[in-house]
């Protein structure tokens with residue numbers, strides 16, 4: 001049987017799309033497509049520099065406004081590395097310059113601090129921190145009550161240690177009070193040590209983590225439109241961000257065998273669901289497969305190559321490829337309610353933590369370029385899709401970058417047809433010129449082939465090479 005057309009351009013220019021995995025039907029009706037992006041114009045206001053480092057609870061002078069930290073990455077030679085040293089700064093995307101010991105790693109090892117005590121929080125400056133979400137989706141109690149999950153021994157020991165210092169005690173006391181108050185059950189009287197140790201363990205054991213980047217605004221920003229987003233990081237910093245997030249993801253799987261899926265996502269700006277305008281990702285361990293995987297599963301059983309055939313090959317035949325490098329490929333997605341760029345890893349390893357460092361760097365570079373081309377004014381959702389823990393069928397690591405610009409409501413409920421004001425071709429034509437400009441300015445990794453520079457050979461994804469490969 002012939003495969004359906006997933007992208008269909010009608011005579012008047014209307015573009016009808018069908019999502020090959022979810023079946024979602026999306027139309028971009030001719031004449032409605034070129035409306036301005038639904039991004040609210042915001043009159044920039046001068047930044048109050050006296051609040052530097054403390055604009056929000058994710059900022060670097062407010063480490064104790066969020067739960068006890070799980071991990072942090074510190075820049076290898078301090079954030080002022082380039083200014084303080086005569087050697088050249090790491091060039092765009094190429095990582096650290098090669099030293100006398102040979103070629104540099106694509107992602108140099110920055111000092112990693114695990115389970116920092118409250119009295120040590122300000123001893124180093126974190127480029128990226130991993131902290132438990134104060135208001136977690138699935139709590140430690142959920143896993144304990146429903147599965148008999150026990151707090152891992154090192155986290156239990158750390159909870160005791162944390163509360164044994166005056167700083168740690170005060171920190172947990174304040175957060176627990178804030179949390180209980182927000183949940184409309186303000187605490188009665190002071191907390192016992194045991195209660196604080198238990199609360200620390202609950203934070204550390206929940207499986208809902210936040211990865212927070214250091215900057216709120218870009219360096220030397222003057223007004224509040226100059227937020228520091230994923231695309232304003234240097235390519236080298238963004239590689240660290242992605243690898244650190246992958247390490248957090250596999251850690252959640254390893255620590256909780258009842259977790260069947262770890263969802264990784266990044267909401268940027270309030271219209272996209274972010275509570276704070278400070279760059280962060282979230283990781284949530286859940287005891288179910290994501291709906292995306294369930295929808296793809298049946299087709300995947302029949303044809304393991306569907307991600308080549310229905311996604312990347314199809315996009316290439318339709319001239320929707322936006323960019324690629326040796327390790328990843330990105331195209332304007334079809335059949336999405338919001339304009340979506342899809343990014344696929346070419347690796348033989350289905351799971352991101354089994355990728356070679358160069359493969360992680362390749363995904364990170366392309367994702368960084370897509371964020372940079374999007375800019376920080378457009379609200380976005382970055383969604384990672386990976387194989388669930390108990391799935392043997394391999395799927396490629398893929399990331400959807402959704403632009404949360406306005407869509408029309410009302411029509412969808414009755415018809416299940418969604419209207420999207422930017423069709424895949426319009427999305428491609430918005431992103432591609434920005435990528436060329438960013439590359440000319442040296443602001444994205446250099447080894448990216450843009451639009452027609454991409455080879456677009458069939459079957460660039462190699463995930464099926466590893467059928468049955470274990471998760472760890």
Ligand SMILES: [Zn+2]
Pocket residue numbers: 054055056057058059215216277278
């Ligand atoms: Zn902030």
